[in-house]
Amino acid sequence: MAYEKYEPVIGLEVHVQLQTNAKIFSPDATAFGAAPNTQVDPISLGHPGTLPVLNETVVTYALRLGVATHCSIADRSAFARKHYFYPDLPKGYQISQYDTPICYDGYVEIFPGEDADAPPSSPDSRRIGLTRIHMEEDAGKSIHDPSGGTTQLDYNRCGVPLLEMVTEPDLRSPREAYLFLQRLRQLVRYLGISDGNMEEGSLRCDANVSVRPRGREAFGTRTELKNMNSMRHVEQALDYEIARQIAAEERGASITQQTLLWDADAGTTRPMRSKEEAHDYRYLPDPDLVEVEVEDAMVEEVREGLPELPRARRQRFVEEVGLPEYDAGVLTEERAVADYFEEALRHLYKRTKGGDTDAQAKAVSNFIMTEVMRVLNERDLAVDELAVGPERLAQLVFLRLEDKVSSNGAQEVFEAMLAEPDKSAGRIADERDLIQVTDRGAIAPVVKDVLDDNPNKVTTYLEGKDGLFGFFIGQVMQRFDGSPDPELVRSLLQEALDARRDPANVDE
Structure with a gap:
């Protein structure tokens, strides 16, 4: 108005x-929701x-x-x-x-x-x-x-x-x-x-x-x-x-x-x-x-015992932890969520032992703002009731940062962690064959076999039908025994197809 x-x-x-x-x-x-007149006394x-x-x-x-x-x-x-x-x-x-x-x-x-x-x-x-x-x-x-x-x-x-x-x-x-x-x-x-x-x-x-x-x-x-x-x-x-x-x-x-x-x-x-x-x-x-x-x-005892208040915590998340303003605002809205974030980040730092701390903080923040908060809202849970505690979340974020699991694989692992609270992220990823293979020497032969087995599609691709690139990726992923890194598969395919534009460069 x-x-x-x-x-x-x-x-x-x-x-x-x-x-x-x-x-x-x-x-x-003073519990809320008690039967009428059951929480009374003469006073x-x-x-x-x-x-x-x-x-x-x-x-x-x-x-x-x-x-x-x-x-x-x-x-x-x-x-x-x-x-x-x-x-x-x-x-x-x-x-x-x-x-x-x-x-x-x-x-x-x-x-x-x-x-x-x-x-x-x-x-x-x-x-x-x-x-x-x-x-x-x-x-x-x-x-x-x-x-x-x-x-x-x-x-x-x-x-x-x-x-x-x-x-x-x-x-x-x-x-x-x-x-x-x-x-x-x-x-x-x-x-x-x-x-x-x-x-x-x-x-x-x-x-x-x-x-x-x-x-x-x-x-x-x-x-x-x-x-x-x-x-x-x-x-x-x-x-x-x-x-x-x-x-x-x-x-x-x-x-x-x-x-x-x-x-x-x-x-x-x-x-x-x-x-x-x-x-x-x-x-x-x-x-x-x-x-x-x-x-x-x-009064001084009370003052000294106060927790870090929301605005100060939000500012610290931006200036010291390295989060964007938006992330810091979302994560500090509830004290319990901010505590969860900081504890998960502390466990992640222990695993990484250095590196790009801003990127690590952002990775934890992303997972909390998407997967964690989605589950809290869908199941009407408080964050301290979540089956995936801060340390287990840090395990999963570490796997993602190390490219041990794909983005889709990380989501699958998170859902499994909710149902299997006694298992680590790494164990679940291993049991479900979600650990990504990042060895070029292991992936390259499969890429070559896929292209060799589909010469007509290779020719069509080289003639300008770029949409076939997704077909080749799918074939490599299907044939591979395990879970290859999709980005590495994409890179190796591009190299192999570019080389076939000049037959002299194709490995025999």
């Missing part, structure tokens, strides 16, 4: 569900007389995200009770952080200029400010049955640990919102704090959006969009709502501040309620939880 007269102003509120072995204030399990259900105890892992994860997003870290932060009534909130309040979040004033960098869907004028990078990151517990889930007029409640999610990230109103298009969520998902997965799966609710986004005439400083009336379970839905919902608000501005109609639900099937929004302000929740300090104190030493 082109916004010629109006500028969208977008801010996001993103909930990141943390991957921990317990809830934020109780020892309940998460809000029974009288129970006391919450903060899960220290949640604090560590909050610090990881805060440090990785350049936030300031609060020396002391407190929990509050956010009061509102809803059936899936058994206590009648949610434990969250209000005026003292654990992390604040950070930013996430996005790269519109690298996005295929961005217009050519998009900047290479933009910093999206973060107002705050705070810890809180999740509520339960209401399951409505319109046909029966009933609502069922699943409290498994009560108390599941969340980090809420609130951005500044710095985003200026639905595409930028998409790119922000894409970057955030990549980041939390690299940090190992969340799987970032929006379809399963591990990453949930609400968007506040308004429009204003270009050049005006004051913000317009905003609406909040909810019920978006994919990055694409966020982009689509914002596109729709911005168009709706611009149309209202053009008509001179007022825009009501309200919360809207996104109906992905209909491609429209619908009102949910008038927009609530923070004071409507009646925040009060939680008397059962002490303040969280964070010492400088703890």
Whole structure:
């Protein structure tokens, strides 16, 4: 959508569900997909007389995200009770952080200029400010049955640990919102704090959006969009709502501040309620939880323990490993894939003991981006579930680099390696007669026999019918006992046919 007269102003509120072995204030399990109401206890259900105890892992994860997003870290932060009534909130309040979040004033960098869907004028990078990151517990889930007029409640999610990230109103298009969520998902997965799966609710986004005439400083009336379970839905919902608000501005109609639900099937929004302000929740300090104190030493320990983050790793793959920009971008999208690549390359270096390291890195990259990722997508696997581990992949790439197997042969070996995880690439290639013969002295006699046995076709070829060259190649490959190097076969055939243009040069 082109916004010629109006500028969208977008801010996001993103909930990141943390991957921990317990809830934020109780020892309940947090596995996705468990039967309803099987992961609950008196604390998460809000029974009288129970006391919450903060899960220290949640604090560590909050610090990881805060440090990785350049936030300031609060020396002391407190929990509050956010009061509102809803059936899936058994206590009648949610434990969250209000005026003292654990992390604040950070930013996430996005790269519109690298996005295929961005217009050519998009900047290479933009910093999206973060107002705050705070810890809180999740509520339960209401399951409505319109046909029966009933609502069922699943409290498994009560108390599941969340980090809420609130951005500044710095985003200026639905595409930028998409790119922000894409970057955030990549980041939390690299940090190992969340799987970032929006379809399963591990990453949930609400968007506040308004429009204003270009050049005006004051913000317009905003609406909040909810019920978006994919990055694409966020982009689509914002596109729709911005168009709706611009149309209202053009008509001179007022825009009501309200919360809207996104109906992905209909491609429209619908009102949910008038927009609530923070004071409507009646925040009060939680008397059962002490303040969280964070010492400088703890922050430094977290900082030193951070993994190499995606952009830095991508840059290193280009500058030090020798990969093209595109390859580096693909391989660093997921931390596990980047780890797999580096481990395979390390094993390959051990085998080659020198040589053209850029070519070796590119060979590993090519195989991962084609064969490995194809299998991961077709079988819905994570890379660490693949039967061909990094060391075995390095065996196969080494065979290909040494011209021990052809390109087609390497693909056949890879498929066999998936089915036979106890066998090396070399053993499979040998058992299937895929090891290429690269000895000119072994291939040349077969080439001569093929040409001698087909004199009429040789004459026709020499008269200009170049298409017969493929016939000669096929005959050599069929007659050879083993798997000759196709390029060497091609070269020897060309030499022999060129020589027969002058009969004096033909070997007797």
